[in-house]
Amino acid sequence: MKHLGSAIAAVLVLLVGSAAASDGSVAVVKTVKGPASIVRGQSVVPAVANERVFQGDTLRTGADGSLGVIFKDDTIISLGPNSELVVDVFLYAPAEGKLSFVARMLRGTAAYVSGIIAKLSPQSVRFETPVATLGIRGTRFLVKVGGE
């Protein structure tokens, strides 16, 4: 029981600590073209410039759509048309030693430019696709999932 209690406390600390921004957002939408949205739990928010992105959100674009976001650690991710990416984990609190970024690409195309988490702790960054996991050593890359 004691262990369970401390485990719960640890999770709580983790959750509170994950709020990098005062409003808990982890990224901001900077570019949008065509149909693009943010899926948050049961709701779907249209992606417009300056819209906040939160941990757990799914970024989604339709045909002819595209979207670009900048995360709190300066990681940049953009999506081409018919794409979907889940922001599974984003923890950016260097002073608390908490750094973690896990993004999961479900379909489509993306461009990625690494930020400070990758610089401070490369092993804390993971980019997943349906068939592989990408480890990042301070860099830019393009990824495509599925399609023709």
Place this chain on the structure above:
Amino acid sequence: MKRLPLALAWCGLLLLASSCASTTKNTVVLQPDADGKTGEVVVSNRGGSQVLTQPGQITEISNAASAPSTPAQAEPAAITKTFGPALAALPDPPVRYLLYFQSASSSLTPESEKLIAEILSSVKTRSSTDLSIVGHTDRKGSRQQNYRLGLNRALAIKSLLISKGIDPSIIEVESHGEDNPLIKTEDEVAEPRNRRVEVTVR
């Protein structure tokens, strides 16, 4: 050079055999950083792993159990065709300003003072609604003291920017204390270059 088109043709053949539709082939292409250097991407799955180290290198992964293909040089035209829209959607990188204080004082150095005007104009030209102010210290003193010191300096810059007309709701203040140095040092080493406030306009 011919890897991508070949793969597409191969996929077309497979499609005729009606097995391609169910696979999700993945492609990863390494690109050079803005500063001209190139990092590395390690692509792994149950089948094995490959490391991309050269700009323009590409690897393809056909399923979770087959190792990524041997890195090859991607064809620029094919890259543009596939990734053009995603690349065009990449936002301009955030702009970062390093502010330094005069020693044992809460006033900025004259050089840093001049940067304030640049910060203001950058917020305007980028239509930014996301500005972060992060205080940093060197490793002299305790970790906790440094956290507080970094926070106080960041808060001083926040007040300054608000007094110049920046909307407080777009500002986020943090301290990274001694944990995010520009120059890595041993503990208890004084390093003036690490005692800074970073203002990032996204």
